[in-house]
Amino acid sequence: MQALIPDSLLNDLNQMQQRMLEKGLPVLVVFEGSSGRVNGRVNSELIRCLEPRGVLYRHFDPTTIGSPAEILDFVQHTPAKGQLGLFDRSWYSAAIERYGDGDDWKGLDNMLKVSNDLERYLTLNGILLIKIILKSNVSILKEYGSQYGPKMPRRSFLSLDNIDPQKFKGSVLDHVYERTDTEYAPWNLIKIGDIGKTVIETAEVIIKTVNKRLDSEPPPLAMPEIERTFENPRNCLDLNKRYNMPYDEMINDLSDEIGELQMELSLSDRSLVVCFEGWDAAGKGSCIKHLCHALNPRGYDVYQTKAPTEEELKHTYLWRFLKGIPEKGHITVYDRTWYGRMMVEHIEGLCTEEEYRRSPFEINAFEKMMKDSGIILLKFWLDITPEEQLSRFEKRADDPLKAWKITDEDWRNRSKWDAYNEHVNIMIESTNTKHAPWTVVGSNDKKYARVMVLKSVADAMKKELS
Amino acid sequence: MQALIPDSLLNDLNQMQQRMLEKGLPVLVVFEGSSGRVNGRVNSELIRCLEPRGVLYRHFDPTTIGSPAEILDFVQHTPAKGQLGLFDRSWYSAAIERYGDGDDWKGLDNMLKVSNDLERYLTLNGILLIKIILKSNVSILKEYGSQYGPKMPRRSFLSLDNIDPQKFKGSVLDHVYERTDTEYAPWNLIKIGDIGKTVIETAEVIIKTVNKRLDSEPPPLAMPEIERTFENPRNCLDLNKRYNMPYDEMINDLSDEIGELQMELSLSDRSLVVCFEGWDAAGKGSCIKHLCHALNPRGYDVYQTKAPTEEELKHTYLWRFLKGIPEKGHITVYDRTWYGRMMVEHIEGLCTEEEYRRSPFEINAFEKMMKDSGIILLKFWLDITPEEQLSRFEKRADDPLKAWKITDEDWRNRSKWDAYNEHVNIMIESTNTKHAPWTVVGSNDKKYARVMVLKSVADAMKKELS
Numbered sequence: 001m002q003a004l005i006p007d008s009l010l011n012d013l014n015q016m017q018q019r020m021l022e023k024g025l026p027v028l029v030v031f032e033g034s035s036g037r038v039n040g041r042v043n044s045e046l047i048r049c050l051e052p053r054g055v056l057y058r059h060f061d062p063t064t065i066g067s068p069a070e071i072l073d074f075v076q077h078t079p080a081k082g083q084l085g086l087f088d089r090s091w092y093s094a095a096i097e098r099y100g101d102g103d104d105w106k107g108l109d110n111m112l113k114v115s116n117d118l119e120r121y122l123t124l125n126g127i128l129l130i131k132i133i134l135k136s137n138v139s140i141l142k143e144y145g146s147q148y149g150p151k152m153p154r155r156s157f158l159s160l161d162n163i164d165p166q167k168f169k170g171s172v173l174d175h176v177y178e179r180t181d182t183e184y185a186p187w188n189l190i191k192i193g194d195i196g197k198t199v200i201e202t203a204e205v206i207i208k209t210v211n212k213r214l215d216s217e218p219p220p221l222a223m224p225e226i227e228r229t230f231e232n233p234r235n236c237l238d239l240n241k242r243y244n245m246p247y248d249e250m251i252n253d254l255s256d257e258i259g260e261l262q263m264e265l266s267l268s269d270r271s272l273v274v275c276f277e278g279w280d281a282a283g284k285g286s287c288i289k290h291l292c293h294a295l296n297p298r299g300y301d302v303y304q305t306k307a308p309t310e311e312e313l314k315h316t317y318l319w320r321f322l323k324g325i326p327e328k329g330h331i332t333v334y335d336r337t338w339y340g341r342m343m344v345e346h347i348e349g350l351c352t353e354e355e356y357r358r359s360p361f362e363i364n365a366f367e368k369m370m371k372d373s374g375i376i377l378l379k380f381w382l383d384i385t386p387e388e389q390l391s392r393f394e395k396r397a398d399d400p401l402k403a404w405k406i407t408d409e410d411w412r413n414r415s416k417w418d419a420y421n422e423h424v425n426i427m428i429e430s431t432n433t434k435h436a437p438w439t440v441v442g443s444n445d446k447k448y449a450r451v452m453v454l455k456s457v458a459d460a461m462k463k464e465l466s
Numbered sequence: 467m468q469a470l471i472p473d474s475l476l477n478d479l480n481q482m483q484q485r486m487l488e489k490g491l492p493v494l495v496v497f498e499g500s501s502g503r504v505n506g507r508v509n510s511e512l513i514r515c516l517e518p519r520g521v522l523y524r525h526f527d528p529t530t531i532g533s534p535a536e537i538l539d540f541v542q543h544t545p546a547k548g549q550l551g552l553f554d555r556s557w558y559s560a561a562i563e564r565y566g567d568g569d570d571w572k573g574l575d576n577m578l579k580v581s582n583d584l585e586r587y588l589t590l591n592g593i594l595l596i597k598i599i600l601k602s603n604v605s606i607l608k609e610y611g612s613q614y615g616p617k618m619p620r621r622s623f624l625s626l627d628n629i630d631p632q633k634f635k636g637s638v639l640d641h642v643y644e645r646t647d648t649e650y651a652p653w654n655l656i657k658i659g660d661i662g663k664t665v666i667e668t669a670e671v672i673i674k675t676v677n678k679r680l681d682s683e684p685p686p687l688a689m690p691e692i693e694r695t696f697e698n699p700r701n702c703l704d705l706n707k708r709y710n711m712p713y714d715e716m717i718n719d720l721s722d723e724i725g726e727l728q729m730e731l732s733l734s735d736r737s738l739v740v741c742f743e744g745w746d747a748a749g750k751g752s753c754i755k756h757l758c759h760a761l762n763p764r765g766y767d768v769y770q771t772k773a774p775t776e777e778e779l780k781h782t783y784l785w786r787f788l789k790g791i792p793e794k795g796h797i798t799v800y801d802r803t804w805y806g807r808m809m810v811e812h813i814e815g816l817c818t819e820e821e822y823r824r825s826p827f828e829i830n831a832f833e834k835m836m837k838d839s840g841i842i843l844l845k846f847w848l849d850i851t852p853e854e855q856l857s858r859f860e861k862r863a864d865d866p867l868k869a870w871k872i873t874d875e876d877w878r879n880r881s882k883w884d885a886y887n888e889h890v891n892i893m894i895e896s897t898n899t900k901h902a903p904w905t906v907v908g909s910n911d912k913k914y915a916r917v918m919v920l921k922s923v924a925d926a927m928k929k930e931l932s
Contacts, residue, residue, distance in 0.1 A: 040762075047763050052754060052755055053770060053801065057764075059763075059764045154729060156733050157795065158765050267620065293514040304519060329623065404484070
């Protein structure tokens with residue numbers, strides 16, 4: 001178990017890790033290539049040269065990526081600040097396994113677009129991405145393959161790779177390479193040969209790229225102004241709308257219908273995400289309660305968005321929300337969401353101007369990934385007038401059972417109504433996409449809002465599951 | 467979807483949740499009983515009456531609990547401070563499914579002992595445990611069963627329960643009841659009938675028990691002094707021991723052997739936990755590095771024990787360590803462990819006297835569970851003399867590449883050498899159990915320590931996997 005690389009390079013690696021830790025730089029090295037044993041062994045050898053405390057290694061079996069999480073699953077395993085992440089296979093293996101036969105170029109291109117969006121997101125969020133293809137061919141493997149491990153190892157998760165090497169050749173791979181060799185995440189081609197030489201070359205690529213980044217932080221990308229290109233349903237909204245039908249009956253019928261649709265969902269390969277945003281006291285809690293009451297508790301979770309923890313702050317912005325992405329057949333209800341960045345975080349100065357400006361881009365790409373991986377996505381904005389909010393605040397303050405629900409922060413937010421109002425409009429006009437449109441619910445009448453929410457959920461499930 | 471319980475009871479439930487939140491009381495309600503549809507429906511109805519933000523519902527399918535995590539898996543899902551946890555089935559269903567045929571009373575009794583230890587642990591850590599059996603029989607189900615749901619529902623995870631109701635009858639159930647109806651976690655028997663009546667009775671049991679606890683905090687259990695009953699291998703340890711064999715050869719041979727044993731482990735239903743504790747600068751990091759270098763990275767994780775996060779502080783003490791428990795075939799290396807409570811936490815006043823005194827009891831029970839669920843467990847204490855530590859500290863301080871490794875805290879800890887030394891002796895003499903013995907390694911010679919660690923790991927794996 002001698003290290004295959006010379007002591008000087010070992011020192012360089014250790015110093016690199018040390019500097020990454022000091023500067024809080026997260027680095028993600030992605031390994032691709034046709035030979036699983038080469039990829040596995042090069043990773044093992046690299047790890048032997050690294051301080052294990054800062055390394056996050058993960059092997060992905062592209063054939064097991066079957067849940068709607070799919071590409072989102074990768075984001076959850078990205079390194080925290082100061083960590084060196086090693087991905088043994090990635091979204092590229094997943095794409096090549098699925099589209100490598102070359103008979104669905106459109107599907108492949110969509111997946112590659114998602115990959116580029118993902119990599120742009122990771123880069124903008126401060127992760128240094130190093131993509132490496134360990135390139136081999138039949139004659140090279142014949143000469144050097146046995147150095148990397150037995151050709152037919154025992155059938156353990158330690159050695160199996162479930163890759164069809166045939167798909168890693170020819171026009172599909174060239175196409176993937178061309179479409180994803182971007183400015184912010186270029187490919188590094190390493191032709192494999194003698195194992196010592198290959199490991200040294202790989203280590204050198206990593207050291208060079210990391211040190212270059214540590215020596216000179218790239219200038220922050222100038223983000224353009226947010227584009228407000230989408231329709232804003234708030235413009236033609238009647239906030240005082242009421243239903244004329246009997247309320248209890250409506251709620252009961254819709255609840256029964258949603259219960260039945262949940263059973264359909266549980267037997268399908270889809271999942272459901274319901275997002276709630278809205279003014280303080282607009283009725284988010286009560287809508288969530290009514291929705292949950294229609295559901296079988298075995299099949300849903302409520303994700304409470306709170307201030308990020310220390311650990312969460314070490315990761316990219318959307319990382320913490322990914323923990324809530326539902327498995328196949330399951331439902332997640334988000335009580336506030338990733339849209340916090342486009343409202344409270346920007347208004348209260350909790351994010352930079354640049355982070356704010358890029359958030360609709362990131363969010364639209366993120367929601368597209370959700371959509372593409374089979375998630376039925378609903379986003380509710382519960383809208384009320386400032387007068388209605390005031391009356392609800394006062395009612396709460398007067399009720400000893402509900403007084404705890406109203407805090408100084410609520411009054412402070414209320415004093416910034418105009419700023420919030422403008423932010424909400426910008427948010428909706430920049431993220432009301434076709435793949436993830438907003439449902440704005442006039443909520444001055446609580447009962448109307450609840451019925452509308454249940455009806456929208458039922459309609460969306462019915463449409464998507466039929 | 468009308469609530470089945472009267473408004474007054476609804477109010478009582480909401481006030482109860484509110485008080486739990488204010489006082490930070492975690493409550494765990496465990497539901498058992500022969501009828502899956504009754505359990506599921508009663509839980510659904512209860513949840514309809516609760517504020518969803520504070521509820522943590524979880525259904526356990528006893529037949530899917532196959533990994534070594536097993537009973538430990540339940541602990542990971544216990545409620546945080548202020549939360550109301552609802553377990554739809556629990557370790558009891560798991561025990562009854564496995565031992566319900568009545569042909570392995572010894573196995574059953576061992577599992578029930580583990581259950582009692584677990585419940586005692588949860589109780590001592592501040593969780594209020596409410597255990598409920600929803601009792602039915604054939605004639606009751608014939609009369610009321612259809613109120614709770616269809617007898618043959620569609621085959622979805624929403625409805626399937628995978629319980630053999632036959633096993634929930636007769637002598638095995640009586641035996642389980644008798645052995646686990648403890649002072650700190652008594653059973654509540656609720657005979658099911660009309661669904662409204664059953665849900666009301668269940669809600670009343672929960673409200674009564676929670677309010678009683680909230681009204682009068684039970685006096686803290688007087689914990690006896692820690693018993694120092696086990697042998698202390700430090701007493702006859704030669705800290706300066708060296709190996710006479712060639713070091714590089716030993717390390718290489720042992721690494722190869724461990725690599726092969728890891729392949730065996732990956733194909734077995736066992737898993738491996740290796741714990742490292744020791745003096746500052748005793749060489750934990752370097753031993754971990756050498757062990758990891760022998761391993762295939764696909765099969766191991768390193769768990770870094772750090773100061774607990776805010777979220778972790780809302781849970782019981784061992785909760786955060788459970789995240790590291792390995793799946794079948796996998797390995798976790800703990801870089802410091804749950805023994806922090808018996809050293810730094812007590813010395814620095816980070817835990818109460820009572821928490822300190824009960825920790826060996828808790829830890830021994832916890833390690834017994836690990837052992838019982840198929841985990842191969844190794845605990846290393848790396849021992850050095852104070853003189854050797856001083857010389858290493860000074861060497862580090864002088865080396866610009868290693869100076870960061872030595873902090874003020876290290877010097878502060880060193881000034882408390884005698885207190886630590888006494889705590890280490892107490893720790894070993896109270897937790898050096900037969901099921902989880904300590905391996906104390908004289909580490910004044912670094913090379914000897916590394917060889918000893920690798921050899922102990924190889925020997926343990928060989929013995930357990932043969």
